[in-house]
Amino acid sequence: MSQSLDRALTLVGELATGPKTLEELSGVIDVHKSTALRLLRTLESHRFVQREGVHHYRLGTALFDLANRALEERDVRRSAEAALRELNALTGYTVHLASYEGGEVIYIDKYDSTHPMRMYSRVGRRAPLHCTAVAKVLLSDLPEAKRREVAESMEYPRLTANTITDATAYLAELERVRERGYAMDNSEHEDFIHCIGAPIRGSRGEVVAAVSMSVPKVMLDFEGLLALVPNLLATARAASTECGYSPRD
Amino acid sequence: MSQSLDRALTLVGELATGPKTLEELSGVIDVHKSTALRLLRTLESHRFVQREGVHHYRLGTALFDLANRALEERDVRRSAEAALRELNALTGYTVHLASYEGGEVIYIDKYDSTHPMRMYSRVGRRAPLHCTAVAKVLLSDLPEAKRREVAESMEYPRLTANTITDATAYLAELERVRERGYAMDNSEHEDFIHCIGAPIRGSRGEVVAAVSMSVPKVMLDFEGLLALVPNLLATARAASTECGYSPRD
DNA sequence: AATAGCCGTTGCAAAATATGCAACGTGAGG
């Protein structure tokens, strides 16, 4: 491990909580302010941070470039785009693409609904593990021991009356996802929205991403949503094919 | 300047061009692979990079978090949101918010058109300086010496038949922007789209951001677009007020 | 199935950088 680098990246993380002065930042990593200044100067030269006025530092514009590049490098985005765009055009509902990376589920693409509606999700953001359809799809494909380990280390904050709130119930739900081949978010994440999700597989059959479709309950009841499962599965199959998956049966 | 940190950030920048092996990365910064490995291990622990299989590194998910936080820290986004959303709802056209940071113009917010249309712009991306309405608004407010310096150091790639392609013409255009109080992109950036932009001012009258509205030529001709200037200026005024600007007259 | 090659990984002595310090400069507020 590199101590200087560790300190500098800690500074960047600290600036994620808002602009800070040199003094504050040197306190965070417990070094002399002249040391902190040198680190900030180097971060600034790479545009990871920038000066805001005379006294404050804040996050810099390189982060936008890098985040965009990080998204574009997720090949499954490109492979899945046509299929997801078509599902969005066909149904008019919000379609998400998410992947499981470093123990988190990240939205890596999103096609907005043509109906006016506000949703929490945003590309680059994490999806809660315990209550979203994409997370259930992704976690259900983990090897059983790993799945159990992850389920037991997760937190289960109740977000709606339907939220799953313990590991045992969650693991049972993941088992149902495995059996059915798709997942449901029965207003577990947001009260007024329900959602279905399905796996996108790679060349060796492994789940490389999840696609989901989210619908406001006022626009479609649960039965109506389930009627769209075949469309979702067809989309997931099409995207899987683009990712090199060929099913054996 | 911190050499280790500089090397590590160079690695991150290199990974913006695609996944790389340890060997490739150590070559980029001209150090022994054990040194590169140590830097990558530290970057990985902060989730700036992640391992992809056994042999490749790629950009990590911390970049999504940081980019999102970097956006949220731009206060003008929040201050301007209501006004920009209203303009978008009223007209149905794409509305952008951009700021001038570190010598670049960055889109920091965007409200998509309700009509189906594809645009280059994306939040977090840079806007070309020579041919977009937001860039003209932002650069026109620079002190004259600085404006001239920037105009003379810029490049002017021709993107359409209408693109401005030299500094002299560009400075004249910025002068017109200053006089009129708003900017126009007369299909200089994209052939089928034209665009108007206006300044959002801060408490001391300085331009802190630019708002723009982009319209396909097939939907509205140039005269029709100019007829929307009063709406745009009203939006810019409302947003400026939220940013602490009070005009003296 | 075994071997070779390639690439990632490790521990440690030597090389090199990072660090803290004291003093200075600047800007803002009283």
Next chain:
DNA sequence: CCTCACGTTGCATATTTTGCAACGGCTATT
């Protein structure tokens, strides 16, 4: 105009970073 707070600088010292040689693992070829 003075004082205080915070950013900035140059340099000797302290500490980390570095490269090296050897090892381990994985994949491909024989």
